[in-house]
Amino acid sequence: xxxxxxxxxxxxxxxxxxxxxxxxxxxxxxxxxxxxxxxxxxxxxxxxxxxxxxxxxxxxxxxxxxxxxxxxxxxxxxxxxxxxxxxxxxxxxxxxxxxxxxxxxxxxxxxxxxxxxxxxxxxxxxxxxxxxxxxxxxxxxxxxxxxxxxxxxxxxxxxxxxxxxxxxxxxxxxxxxxxxxxxxxxxxxxxxxxxxxxxxxxxxxxxxxxxxxxxxxxxxxxxxxxxxxxxxxxxxxxxxxxxxxxxxxxxxxxxxxxxxxxxxxxxxxxxxxxxxxxxxxxxxxxxxxxxxxxxxxxxxxxxxxxxxxxxxxxxxxxxxxxxxxxxxxxxxxxxxxxxxxxxxxxxxxxxxxxxxxxxxxxxxxxxxxxxxxxxxxxxxxxxxxxxxxxxxxxxxxxxxxxxxxxxxxxxx
Ligand code: FEO
Numbered sequence: 001x002x003x004x005x006x007x008x009x010x011x012x013x014x015x016x017x018x019x020x021x022x023x024x025x026x027x028x029x030x031x032x033x034x035x036x037x038x039x040x041x042x043x044x045x046x047x048x049x050x051x052x053x054x055x056x057x058x059x060x061x062x063x064x065x066x067x068x069x070x071x072x073x074x075x076x077x078x079x080x081x082x083x084x085x086x087x088x089x090x091x092x093x094x095x096x097x098x099x100x101x102x103x104x105x106x107x108x109x110x111x112x113x114x115x116x117x118x119x120x121x122x123x124x125x126x127x128x129x130x131x132x133x134x135x136x137x138x139x140x141x142x143x144x145x146x147x148x149x150x151x152x153x154x155x156x157x158x159x160x161x162x163x164x165x166x167x168x169x170x171x172x173x174x175x176x177x178x179x180x181x182x183x184x185x186x187x188x189x190x191x192x193x194x195x196x197x198x199x200x201x202x203x204x205x206x207x208x209x210x211x212x213x214x215x216x217x218x219x220x221x222x223x224x225x226x227x228x229x230x231x232x233x234x235x236x237x238x239x240x241x242x243x244x245x246x247x248x249x250x251x252x253x254x255x256x257x258x259x260x261x262x263x264x265x266x267x268x269x270x271x272x273x274x275x276x277x278x279x280x281x282x283x284x285x286x287x288x289x290x291x292x293x294x295x296x297x298x299x300x301x302x303x304x305x306x307x308x309x310x311x312x313x314x315x316x317x318x319x320x321x322x323x324x325x326x327x328x329x330x331x332x333x334x335x336x337x338x339x340x341x342x343x344x345x346x347x348x349x350x351x352x353x354x355x356x357x358x359x360x361x362x363x364x365x366x367x368x369x370x371x372x373x374x375x376x377x378x379x380x381x382x383x384x385x386x387x388x389x390x391x392x393x394x395x396x397x398x399x400x401x402x403x404x405x406x407x408x409x410x411x412x
Contacts, residue, residue, distance in 0.1 A: 008066045010074060011183045013230070013238055014166060016143075018046040018074045022063045023180045030178070034205045034308035038179040038198060042091055043234045045170065046074050047163065050141030052081030055107070056161060056170050057234050061094030068098060078104035081140070083127075084147075085111035086172035087158045088118040092234050097123040110138075112149060114157035132159065148220065150174070152213035154206050167229040174217070175248050176235030177202050188243040195237070196251065201312030202235065203255050208315065208345040214256035218249065258348035260318040262409040263292050268310065269323035270299040270332045275357040275387045276323050282394065283321065283355070286401040291410040299334045307338065311345055318408045320377065323355040324364055331367035339368075343375040351407045353400055354382040362386075380407060 011019040025039040042059035044067070053075045059067050071077050077099060085093060088111075096119070099105060106128070109119070113131040134149035144164040151158060154173045161170040177199035185191055207214060221228075231239040231248065239245055265287070271277035277300065287294060295313045297305040314320060324335040352372075356364040365384050372379050381400050385393045402412035 005066050005069075007063055008070045009183070010070050011238075013045070013184065013232065014168075016048045017163075017166065017168070017232075018048075019183060019232070019238060020044045020046065020059070020067060020070045020074070021183055022059045022067060024060065024063070025180065030205070030308075035306045036178045036308060037306075040178050040235055041180055043176075043232070043236075043238075044071075044092075044095075045232055046071070047143070048075070049081075049143040051143075052140065053079055054140065054145070055080050055083045055099075056232075057084070057086055057092045057172060058095035058099060060091045061097060064095040064098040067095050068102070071099070077102050078106065080105070080107035082138075083107045083109045084145070084161055084170075085109060085115050085119075086160065086170060086234070087155055088115055088122060089155060089173075090122060092172060093119075093122065096127075097125050100125050100127050110147070112157035112159050118157065134159075148224070150213070150217040150220070152210035153217055154210065162224075162226055162228075167227050168232055169221075169226065169228045169230070169245075170232045172234045173202075173206055174214075174233065175199070175231050175239065175252065176233035177237070179236065181237045184238040184240050185244055186240040188241070188247045191239075191244055191247060197312065199236065199248070199251070200255060200315055201308055203252070204311040204315045204346060205308050208255075208311070209347075211256040211258070211348075214252060218253050218256070221249075255315055258346075258350075259316065260350075261316045262318060264317045265292050265294045265319045265321060265404060265408055266297070266310075266314045266317040267294055267321040267323065268297045268314075268335075268338060269321075269355075270325065270334050271323075272301065272325060272327075272332075275385070276325050276355070279355050279357065279383075279385060279389060279397070280323050282389070282397055283323075283401060283404075286398065287404065290405055290412075292405060292408045299338075307341065310338065311341060314342065314350070315346055315348070317350065319404050320350045320352040321355065321404065322352065322368065323357075324368075325356060326358040326361055326364040329361060329363050331364045331371075335364075336367075336371075339371055339375075342377070343371070347376050349376045349378055351380045352377045353380055353404060354384075355397075355400075356382070356384045357387055358384065359387055 132147040405412040
């Protein structure tokens, strides 16, 4: 590994393939939305062929200067024959603007037909552009590149490239993850639970909305019968080895199909003055030591959990519990915001239980039920308390607990 500075490093992925990796530890809100204290990487790859060098994607323009310096250390950037743009979101295309301004830059830029228009609107540059056809092959001496269009992973113009002679699939956002892991994970045994969590979080935050397209893309890869030994995403680690590639493909299918992890319950709650929190504590006492794994996300006057983590966690939960209250004659605003993300990003069929608290108007429950009509969440049970629970409320909570355990696949 060579480092050009603290943020950029160069890794020899294989003899003819270099990874230029930027680690972004400063970003707090990816896409100005998702909290990622774990940071993120932007991966750009350089393939050396007998007929010239090929660049696959660039990085966020905040890092252009150091990125270009790193690129220059692996090849003369004026000699790039092609730049392949898999996806135009600026975390991958941003530095193309500075690269294209390098004197003598003469590479042809290849991408999906929609990419040309985005180069103009996002980067405002003129380049020699050629659109790719889905399935088109490009031969460079002994090297063959095959372009595979995979719309909506993550934008409509997204594509993968399969480098046939290295059995390598360049996947941009897909199969990537947040965090700043080792540059390569070789073998499924090194795919840690923590890294899978960052991969799942990235999936939920970025690609989750397009789950049907993920399934189409996975089916397409299967039908093409590609042998993939190495996956090279544009965030996170390079995945090396058939076993780790297959494991990640399986995870993606499971997340895309909304398959739940048995025994996992996600509880989301907001509490202004402790009335909702009291009900959540009552519920937690009842499910404790009963074989379910509860992941709790709370929004109170002294604590706010990570919204991006919440979405990642909910993706494969078996049961979802929402506990919240009325506010200003409607649903508590944070709950409204979080549910809008659940619906727009995940929209999975999920058995859901509601617990609401109110003073004089149970508007929260009414509004929650209205929101359900536009989502795939499946309302399985509800309990509303007029601030302090009565004996009857706690009896109903006992019943709800039994239902939650059953729904989670655990004997009540
Ligand atoms: Fe990592 Fe959709 O960009």
